[in-house]
Amino acid sequence: MTKPYQRPSADEPAWWFICSAGEIVLDDNNQPPHGRLDDLPLPTLDDYGVVWLGEVRERSCYLVLADYGDDAFAALGEFQSLRPMIAQHDEEMFSMASRAKQITEFISTHRFCGRCGTRMQSVDWELAMQCHTCNHRCYPRISPCIIVAIRKGNEILLARGKRHRPGLFSVLAGFVEAGETLEQTLAREVMEEAGIKVSKVQYVCSQPWPFPNSLMMGFTAEWQSGELHLDPFELEEGDWFNIHDLPETPLAGTIAHRLIETVKSQIDQESEARD
Ligand SMILES: [Zn+2]
DSSP, X not given: OOOTTOXXXXXXXXXXXXXXXXXXXXXXXXXXXXEETTTSOOOOGGGSEEEEEEEETTEEEEEEEOOTTOOTTTTTOEEEOSHHHHTTTOHHHHHHHHHHHHHHHHHHTOSBOTTTOOBOEEOSSSSOEEOTTTOOEEOOOOEEEXXXXXXXXXXXXXXXXXXXXXXXXXXXXXXXXXXXXXXXXHHHHHHHHHOOEEEEEEEEEEEEETTTTEEEEEEEEEEEEOOOOOOTTTEEEEEEEETTSOOBOOOTXXXXXXXXXXXXXXXXXXXXXHO
């Protein structure tokens, strides 16, 4: 593996992920700046932490750890949330930006050892923070979540969480608790949030979701038993919706969208097979 703290050379064309306080510099096209260090209006990077993130379209991607309110990068774009990038439908770029944001969060929250309080140092051959007093070592935190699209005949269960704006409905999701398998999390969350049991649980796909550090693991399932009874502490409203008459749902590029589309194509294929 390439060392995380290698410095870019001045004539290397690269993508620049300039991050601060959960935000990233995006240009007018909602893309991170791209170009050679020599050609871009970047400040000298000697004063900044720089982390090599990987490659997108055969170009290196560098994270530059900026300070909150730093205007040295103003000529390149504006600090923004990552959310505008979802609508770009560029999964490769969005996932690299997710990585940049999560690593920024990791480094900024691990400056001191959680065990003994000593200042931590970055490890130079892997992405980790090390305490040289008590040898405690930390890696970027990833919080696993399940997300599940549940179908009942030609209907799908959609609900609106308390944090979602009115009119926007999605599938159920929840964090994995310590000691749980994904299957246990799924059964528990579905019972807690909707009061039902499901069967035919099938894994579909996953997506890193950097708000702040989730790894969403997506499933489909079928309703097995129980009356719908939504958890009033988590959910504002929700119901079974006909798959061809859905309310507003999450944008393309989100795993929720992909799971809803998966259920829709299952239902469509079944109805074609019957005709
Ligand atoms: Zn320590």
